[in-house]
Amino acid sequence: MLANxxxxxxxxxxxxxxxxEISSASLIPENDPSVLFTTAGMHxxxxxxxxxxxxxxxxxxxxxxCIRTGDIDEVGDASHLTFFEMMGNWSLNxxxxxxxxxxxxxxxxKVLQIPQDKISVSVFAGDEDVPRDETTYNVWKxxxxxxxxxxxxxxxxxxxxxxxxxxxxxxxxxxxxDTGKPACGPACGPSCGCGKYVEIWNNVxxxxxxxxxxxxxxxxxxxxxTGLGLDRVLYIMNGQKSVYDTEQFxxxxxxxxxxxxxxxxxxxxxTVFAFRVIADHMRAATFILGDDKAVSPSNxxxxxxxxxxxxxxxxxLRKLGGGDGIMNELAKVVVEIYGPVYAxxxxxxNFIQDQLAKEEMTFNRTLDQGMKEASKILSKLSAGDTIDGxxxxxxxxxxxxxxxxxxxxxxxxxxGVDVEGFREHFKExxxxxxxxxxxxxKGGLSDASEETARLHTATHLLDGALRKVLGDTVWQRGSNIxxxxxxxxxxxxxxxxxxxxxxxSRLVNEAIAADVPVTCEEMTVxxxxxxxxxxxxxxxxxxxxxxxxxGPYSKEICGGPHAKHTxxxxxxxxxxxxxxxxxxxxxxxxxxxxxx
Numbered sequence: 001m002l003a004n005x006x007x008x009x010x011x012x013x014x015x016x017x018x019x020x021e022i023s024s025a026s027l028i029p030e031n032d033p034s035v036l037f038t039t040a041g042m043h044x045x046x047x048x049x050x051x052x053x054x055x056x057x058x059x060x061x062x063x064x065x066c067i068r069t070g071d072i073d074e075v076g077d078a079s080h081l082t083f084f085e086m087m088g089n090w091s092l093n094x095x096x097x098x099x100x101x102x103x104x105x106x107x108x109x110k111v112l113q114i115p116q117d118k119i120s121v122s123v124f125a126g127d128e129d130v131p132r133d134e135t136t137y138n139v140w141k142x143x144x145x146x147x148x149x150x151x152x153x154x155x156x157x158x159x160x161x162x163x164x165x166x167x168x169x170x171x172x173x174x175x176x177x178d179t180g181k182p183a184c185g186p187a188c189g190p191s192c193g194c195g196k197y198v199e200i201w202n203n204v205x206x207x208x209x210x211x212x213x214x215x216x217x218x219x220x221x222x223x224x225x226t227g228l229g230l231d232r233v234l235y236i237m238n239g240q241k242s243v244y245d246t247e248q249f250x251x252x253x254x255x256x257x258x259x260x261x262x263x264x265x266x267x268x269x270x271t272v273f274a275f276r277v278i279a280d281h282m283r284a285a286t287f288i289l290g291d292d293k294a295v296s297p298s299n300x301x302x303x304x305x306x307x308x309x310x311x312x313x314x315x316x317l318r319k320l321g322g323g324d325g326i327m328n329e330l331a332k333v334v335v336e337i338y339g340p341v342y343a344x345x346x347x348x349x350n351f352i353q354d355q356l357a358k359e360e361m362t363f364n365r366t367l368d369q370g371m372k373e374a375s376k377i378l379s380k381l382s383a384g385d386t387i388d389g390x391x392x393x394x395x396x397x398x399x400x401x402x403x404x405x406x407x408x409x410x411x412x413x414x415x416g417v418d419v420e421g422f423r424e425h426f427k428e429x430x431x432x433x434x435x436x437x438x439x440x441x442k443g444g445l446s447d448a449s450e451e452t453a454r455l456h457t458a459t460h461l462l463d464g465a466l467r468k469v470l471g472d473t474v475w476q477r478g479s480n481i482x483x484x485x486x487x488x489x490x491x492x493x494x495x496x497x498x499x500x501x502x503x504x505s506r507l508v509n510e511a512i513a514a515d516v517p518v519t520c521e522e523m524t525v526x527x528x529x530x531x532x533x534x535x536x537x538x539x540x541x542x543x544x545x546x547x548x549x550x551g552p553y554s555k556e557i558c559g560g561p562h563a564k565h566t567x568x569x570x571x572x573x574x575x576x577x578x579x580x581x582x583x584x585x586x587x588x589x590x591x592x593x594x595x596x
Contacts (some may be wrong), residue, residue, distance in 0.1 A: 001234065001237045001238055002247060003230065003234055003246070003247060003248055004340075004341065006230060006233060006234055006237065007063050007085070007087065007230060007341070009111055009112070010061070010063070010087045010107070010228065011061055011063065011087075013103075013107050013111055014059075014061035014089045014103070015061065017059075017103055018059045019059040019060055019061040019089055019090075020056035020057050020059065020060055020061070021060075021061050021062065022056055022060050022061070022062045022543065023062065023543060024062060024063060024064045024065045024342070025038060025043075025044035025064065025065075026038065026044075026291055026292060026293050027065050027066075027067055027287060027288060027291045027293070028291060028293040028295060028302060028478050029043050029044070030044070030479065030558075030559070030560065036301055036302050036305060037066070037067035037068075037069075037288075037302065037305070038064065038065065038066055038067065039066055039067065039068050040064070040066060040086060040227060041062060041064040041066070041086045041088035041090075041225070041227055042088075042204075042225045042227075044064070044559070045060070045090060045225075047559050047560055047561060048092055048559070049092070049168055049206060049223050049225065050167070050168065051221060052559070052561075054092060055522040055544035055545060055546055056543070056544055057092075058091065058092040058093060058094040059089075059090065059091060059092075059094055059095075060089070060090040060092070061087075061088070061089045061090070062087075062088055062090075063085050063086070063087045063088075063230065064085070064086045064087075064088060065083070065085060065287060065342070066083070066084050066085070066086050067082060067083055067284060067287070067288065067305075068081075068082065068084070069082060069305055069308075069309075072308075072309075072312075075276070075277055075280050075281070076273040076276040076277045076280070077242075081231060081243060081280055081284075082280050082281060082283075082284035082309065083280070083283050083284035083287050083288075084229060084230065084231055085229075085230040085231065086227045086228070086229060086230070087227070087228040087229075087230055088225065088226050088227050088228070089103070089224075089226050090223070090224065090225060090226070091222075091223060091224035092223055093221040093222060093223060095224065096205065096207075096222050096224060097135050097136050097139060097203075097205055097224075098135070098139050100203050100205070100224045100226065101136065101139045101140065101143070101173065101203060102139070102143070104175060104201055104203060104226065104228075105143050108175070108200075108201070112233070112237060114177070114236075114237075116144065116145075118177055118178050118180075119145075119149070119175060119176070119177065119178070120149040120150075120151065120175075120176045120178055120189075120190055120197060121140055121145060121149065121150055121151070121173055121174065121175050121176065121190075122150075122151045122152070122153050122157060122158050122173065122174045122176070122189075122190050122191065123136050123137050123140070123150060123151070123152050123153075123158060123171075123173050124136070124152070124153070124154075124155075124158040124159060124171030124172065124173075125152035125153055125154050125158070127154060127155065129215075129216050130171070130208065130216050132152070133158075133171045133173070133205075136171070136173045136205070137150060137152075140173070151189045151190055151191070153191050157174070157190075157191050158171055158172050158173065158174065159171055159172065160172050160204040160206070160225075161204075161206070161210075162209075162210050165212075166209070166210050166211060166212055167209065167210060168206040168208070168209055168219065168223065169206060169208050169209070169210055169216070170204060170205045170206040170207045170208050170222075171204075171205055171207075172202055172203060172204040172205065173202075173203050173205075174190065174199055174201070174202045174203075175199070175200055175201040175202070175203075176190040176197040176198060176199050176200065177197070177198045177200050177232075177236050178196065178197055179195065179196055179197070179198060180196075181194075181195055181196040182196070183196060184196065198232055198236065199229075199232075200228060200229060200232050200233050200236065201226065201227070201228045201229075202226065202227050203224060203225075203226045204224065204225040204226065205222065205223075205224060206219070206222060206223040206224070206225065207219060207222045231243040231246065231248060234246045234248065242276075244275075244276050244279060244280075247337075248283075248337065249276075249279050249280075249283075251333050251336070251337060252278075252279040252282060252283065252330055252333050252334065252337075253275055253279050255329060255330060255333045256275060256278060256279065256320070256322075256326070256330060259322060259326045259329060259330075260317075260320045260321055260322045260326070261321070262275075262320045262321065270319075271319075271320070274316040274319045274320055275320070277312065277313070277316045278313050278316050278317060278320075278330070279330075281309045281310070281312055281313040281316075282313060282327060282330040282331060282334060283334050284309055285306060285309050285310050285313065285327075285331070285356070286331045286334040286335065286345065286352055287334075287338075287342075287345070288302070288305075288306050288309075289306070289331075289348065289351060289352040289355050289356070290335070290342070290344055290345040290347075290348045290349070290351075290352050291344060291348070292344050292347070292348065293476075293477055293478055294348070294351060294477055294491065294584070295477075295478070295581070296355050296581045296582050296583070296584070297310060297355065297358075297359045297362075297581070298580070298581040298582075300580070300581075302478070303580075303581050307359065310327070310356065310359050310360075310363070311359075311363050311400045313327060314327070314360065314363055315400070315402045315405075319404075324360055324364070325357075325360075327356045327360060328353050328356050328357060331352050331353065331356055332349075332353075335349055335352070358582075363400060366399055366400050367399065367400060367401070369399055370395055370398075370399030370400065370401045370405075371409070373395065373398075373399060374395060374401070374406065374409050377391060377395075378409065378410065378413045378415060381413070381415050382415075383413070383414035383415065384414065384415075384416075385415050385416070386415065386416040386417065386418050387406065387410055387415060387416070387417045387418065388418050388421055389418040389419075389420065389421015389422040389423070389424060389425055390421065390425055392406050392417050392418065392419075392421070392422040393421075393422050393425035393426060393429070396422070396426070397429065403417070403419065403422055406422075407419075449483055450563075450568075451483040451484070452481055452482075452483055452561060453560075453561040453562055453563050454563050454568055454569050454591050454592065455481045455483075455485070455486040455590075455591060456481055456486075456560045456561055456562060457518060457550070457562045457563040457566065457568075457569060458486055458508065458569055458572055458589065458591050459476075459479050459481070459486055459488050460548065460550060460553075460554040460556050460558070460562075461507075461508045461511045461512070461550065461553055461554055461566065461569075461572070462486075462488055462504070462508055462572075462587065462589065463476055463488070463490070463534070463554065463556065464507075464511075464550075464553050464554040465503075465504045465505075465507035465508050465511075465553075466490055466492075466504055467534075468507060469500050469503050469504050469507070470492060470496075470500065473491065474490050474491060474492055475490065475491045475534075476488070476489070476490055476534075477489040477490055477491055477580070477584050484590070485575070485588055485589065485590050486588070486589050486590070486591075487586060487587070487588050488586070488587045488588075488589070489580045489584050489585070489586050490584065490585055490586075490587075491583060491584060491585075492583070492584070492585045493583050495577070495579070495585070496577050496585065501574055501577055504574070505572060505573065505574055507553075508572040509571060509572050510553075511550060511551070511553040511554070511566050512566050512567060512569045512570065512571060512572060512591075513567070514551060514553075514566060514567075515565050515566055515567030516550055516551030516553070516565065516566050517550075517551075517564065517565055518548060518549075518550050518562045518563055518564055518565060518566065519548070519549050519550075520546055520547070520548050520549075520562075521546070521547050521549070522544050522545070522546055522547075523544065523545065523547055524542055524543065524544055524545070525542075525543055525544075525545055525557075526542075528545055528547050528557055531547070531555065532555060533547045533555045533556060533557050534555070534556050534557070535556045535557030535558060545557045546558060546559055548562055550566055551566075553566070569591040569592060570591060570592035571591065571592060571593060572589060572590075572591050573589060573590055573591075573593045574587055574588070574589045575588045575589055575590060576588045
């Protein structure tokens with residue numbers, strides 16, 4: 001089976017069951033500080049899961065681009081990936097558990113013809129806050145699944161959300177494919193992680209609301225959010241050993257063989273791992289760079305993650321003996337594979353190529369600095385001494401020096417390296433990074449409030465004002481909203497003058513003083529373009545979008561929460577204007593600041 005065939009089978013099946021197809025959203029979440037990247041199909045749909053009406057209706061289907069970096073060190077095994085495509089179907093207060101599960105079962109066993117005895121499922125076991133999900137259990141039983149293939153687990157495995165401190169959440173049921181590997185023990189099941197079971201589908205049933213007191217209340221509406229991993233299903237359907245054996249990866253791997261002269265087939269485990277990391281990371285980096293939001297490598301937020309992915313690629317390329325320019329060649333293969341499906345990759349191919357070349361030059365300079373730093377460290381040591389773990393980690397974290405590099409240069413000087421100490425500091429760094437990511441789940445569209453809605457509305461007015469003052473070459477490159485402030489990134493290649501900033505503030509406050517209504521219309525993308533609306537347009541002809549208009553001040557495609565009148569913002573103040581990355585500036589601002 002081919003990837004395009006699987007993608008289309010899924011879309012067509014759910015369209016036949018009354019779902020409207022919607023386009024994949026950007027990899028960069030819109031106005032949502034809860035995550036750096038779109039990590040699941042639900043992120044672009046949060047406002048609609050909270051009750052807003054979707055222009056395409058209450059049954060939706062899509063194939064969403066996703067990036068996850070929490071398990072980046074696991075990438076290279078059979079199923080972990082940084083970039084992946086999540087096929088999803090959605091019920092916005094329409095069907096619920098019974099119909100959702102039956103459709104999933106039908107697609108897997110009838111359309112894909114996966115033998116039912118190869119499928120196991122998991123169900124929420126219940127706890128002191130929420131009872132066991134008997135409804136889901138009974139549906140699976142009615143479909144002929146025996147108790148030994150229905151596994152009950154707690155919140156860690158079978159509960160989703162809320163995305164923020166409060167909000168919609170609920171139990172889920174996960175669907176696993178049994179690879180046929182022997183059980184790891186008598187308690188072996190889908191949650192043990194031994195590799196016997198591969199998770200392929202997750203159906204989330206949002207039926208509870210967690211309130212500020214931490215109580216889980218039944219919601220008056222219910223939603224279904226599902227996700228089916230395209231890469232995982234593809235390698236299972238083709239009887240392959242891993243996602244890297246599919247047509248999504250093998251052209252990248254074959255090109256890498258050609259460029260390095262190293263063979264992938266039959267190679268030792270370390271070489272195979274290097275090939276897989278490079279192939280995965282190049283796909284992820286190409287999609288991030290190819291996104292219309294135009295993220296470039298930097299030392300903050302999405303740009304920092306992108307830089308880390310690219311530099312990790314370069315380190316593994318060196319292990320294969322690869323030289324400069326290989327990343328650009330691999331990116332061309334990624335665009336060739338995915339360009340027919342994701343047109344933005346072709347639109348932005350020059351940007352992809354330029355940024356990879358620049359980052360390669362930057363990293364080479366950084367490595368040279370690292371070599372000088374390593375030489376300084378070694379000059380203070382004698383043969384038989386040891387580079388301590390913190391110093392080795394500093395070389396890694398600051399100069400991109402992998403541990404193996406440090407060990408090599410140390411060995412040449414007859415010096416050892418405290419590997420355990422390095423690993424301790426590396427682990428501490430990972431834990432801090434994850435904790436930082438968890439903190440990002442505070443605020444955002446999932447915790448929509450009046451403050452958030454006002455600030456979201458202010459980004460529209462700010463965008464319009466910037467384009468009037470600086471010209472229509474200005475485009476939004478990202479935004480981040482918490483209940484306290486907005487952060488707005490836009491394309492511009494120099495620092496703004498005080499006069500320009502004052503004029504932007506004046507225009508936004510003029511729009512607020514006019515107290516015009518914020519109106520919303522549903523229309524096709526083509527109609528929105530004809531009316532002069534701005535925003536990230538989809539490539540799907542005839543797709544309906546929401547267009548928010550604020551008098552003569554703003555007309556944008558958007559799906560987030562808004563104030564009803566501009567006057568609700570009271571006033572607007574720019575706190576700071578600074579560089580975000582190459583060719584991108586950042587403004588931080590507040591509204592209603594006199595009452596704070």
